[in-house]
Amino acid sequence: MTAAGSITALSGTGxxxxxxxxxxxxxxxFHLPAGxxxxxxxxxxxxKTSLLRLVAGLQQPAEGGVRLHGAPAxxxxxxxxxxxxxxxxxxxxxxxxxxxxxxxxxxGTGPGADAAPLPAAGxxxxxxxLGLGDxxxxxxxxxxxxxxxRLALARLLVAPRPLWLADEPTxxxxxxxxxxxxxxxxxxxxxxxxxxxxxxxxxxxADPLGLEIGRRSAPAGEEETR
Amino acid sequence: xxxxxxxxxxxxxxxVRAGGGAFVGVLFFLVLVSLMPFALGPDMGLLAxxxxxxxxxGALLATLLGLERLFQTDREDGTLDLLxxxxxxxxxxxxxxxxxxxxxxxxxxxxxxxxxxxxVGLDPETIGLTTLTLLIGTPALTLxxxxxxALVAGLRRGGLLLAVIVLPLSVPVLIFGVGATAATAGPAxxxxxxxxxxxxxxxxxxVLAPVAGAAALRAGLSD
Numbered sequence: 001m002t003a004a005g006s007i008t009a010l011s012g013t014g015x016x017x018x019x020x021x022x023x024x025x026x027x028x029x030f031h032l033p034a035g036x037x038x039x040x041x042x043x044x045x046x047x048k049t050s051l052l053r054l055v056a057g058l059q060q061p062a063e064g065g066v067r068l069h070g071a072p073a074x075x076x077x078x079x080x081x082x083x084x085x086x087x088x089x090x091x092x093x094x095x096x097x098x099x100x101x102x103x104x105x106x107x108g109t110g111p112g113a114d115a116a117p118l119p120a121a122g123x124x125x126x127x128x129x130l131g132l133g134d135x136x137x138x139x140x141x142x143x144x145x146x147x148x149x150r151l152a153l154a155r156l157l158v159a160p161r162p163l164w165l166a167d168e169p170t171x172x173x174x175x176x177x178x179x180x181x182x183x184x185x186x187x188x189x190x191x192x193x194x195x196x197x198x199x200x201x202x203x204x205x206a207d208p209l210g211l212e213i214g215r216r217s218a219p220a221g222e223e224e225t226r
Numbered sequence: 227x228x229x230x231x232x233x234x235x236x237x238x239x240x241x242v243r244a245g246g247g248a249f250v251g252v253l254f255f256l257v258l259v260s261l262m263p264f265a266l267g268p269d270m271g272l273l274a275x276x277x278x279x280x281x282x283x284g285a286l287l288a289t290l291l292g293l294e295r296l297f298q299t300d301r302e303d304g305t306l307d308l309l310x311x312x313x314x315x316x317x318x319x320x321x322x323x324x325x326x327x328x329x330x331x332x333x334x335x336x337x338x339x340x341x342x343x344x345x346v347g348l349d350p351e352t353i354g355l356t357t358l359t360l361l362i363g364t365p366a367l368t369l370x371x372x373x374x375x376a377l378v379a380g381l382r383r384g385g386l387l388l389a390v391i392v393l394p395l396s397v398p399v400l401i402f403g404v405g406a407t408a409a410t411a412g413p414a415x416x417x418x419x420x421x422x423x424x425x426x427x428x429x430x431x432x433v434l435a436p437v438a439g440a441a442a443l444r445a446g447l448s449d
Contacts (some may be wrong), residue, residue, distance in 0.1 A: 056311060057311075058448070077314040078313075082311075083308065087307070090303065091310050094243065104309070105228065106229045106312045107308070110313035155308075
């Protein structure tokens with residue numbers, strides 16, 4: 001049984017990733033304590049997204065493993081985390097309100113919600129917070145790219161979870177949106193949450209940890225796999 | 227709302243809205259069966275004899291129509307990634323999505339079957355039995371289709387491949403579905419045997435399809 005704030009750290013040991021027969025990285029170690037942010041950097045194609053998908057459990061690592069300290073070791077990490085990828089998971093025919101209430105129902109319960117540092121926000125409150133309050137009854141297909149991103153970020157509020165994984169979370173957001181995301185992250189971290197983000201924008205968080213991927217790896221083709 | 231009912235109601239709502247394609251299948255079924263008399267000529271005896279088979283082939287093809295998109299859209303827009311990070315096993319996701327697809331695509335076919343039975347000159351008893359076999363058998367078609375849809379979720383233009391995968395697997399369902407209706411011509415009570423086998427097929431597939439579909443989706447996620 002997990003209680004609020006019981007997640008103490010996320011760590012990866014000896015992580016390796018092979019995609020399409022090509023090795024992206026190997027021997028990757030990181031340790032992210034609760035209340036901190038880890039920013040992934042690296043050139044395009046270095047494997048930032050792949051690392052996030054490994055942590056999310058959407059992909060299996062070639063070697064090594066990921067552990068969430070404070071969660072049962074034998075459970076998948078999926079229910080403990082939010083994965084904000086470059087895809088917004090929005091259906092054009094569903095309204096903004098329907099979209100968010102579905103994700104609140106799907107993601108909002110379970111061990112991750114119990115271990116989350118902050119309580120869940122209501123659907124309307126989250127939409128207001130993200131500046132979508134007036135658009136609640138609009139089919140999501142009519143949203144602009146930035147508004148779709150805001151709707152995707154609203155998931156972070158309605159379904160509380162201790163670990164946020166974000167892949168270029170502020171892409172398509174305007175200045176105000178970037179600042180808002182910074183505020184959301186700051187609140188999450190202050191309450192004891194964890195954030196792992198791949199981004200080129202400076203995150204408005206005090207003292208983030210950094211992890212550069214692919215720096216030590218050999219040039220493509222030199223390190224043969226299989 | 228708890229996760230699975232939320233998913234079911236969302237799937238049904240998306241299917242019946244514009245662009246969801248819920249009723250395209252039944253329209254296709256209507257057109258296909260109406261074309262048959264034109265192709266075969268006005269021989270009512272022939273039509274009545276092969277009527278149940280026409281209805282079953284029509285239902286099979288109509289079921290295939292919307293299946294390609296069952297998991298493909300979810301994979302493309304990132305929904306599948308998030309469904310996996312819920313606490314609900316992917317097997318149940320596949321089962322619920324197949325159920326929603328049957329309710330919005332398969333059930334309308336069953337409802338339209340009596341009308342189409344009249345059009346091909348079936349007698350009332352055969353109409354009833356054909357509708358009954360479709361009611362029992364169309365879930366099996368949807369479940370087989372769900373396995374195929376999960377396999378082709380990552381492919382562009384997966385629809386043709388889906389048909390090639392699903393149609394051969396549907397042969398047993400077709401045999402026992404049409405077999406049950408043909409048995410009305412024979413001595414009383416002989417229809418129950420193919421009907422029982424058909425029911426067994428559906429129940430077996432209800433267990434197999436979610437497991438197979440989830441395995442296919444998981445394999446597809448990692449590339």
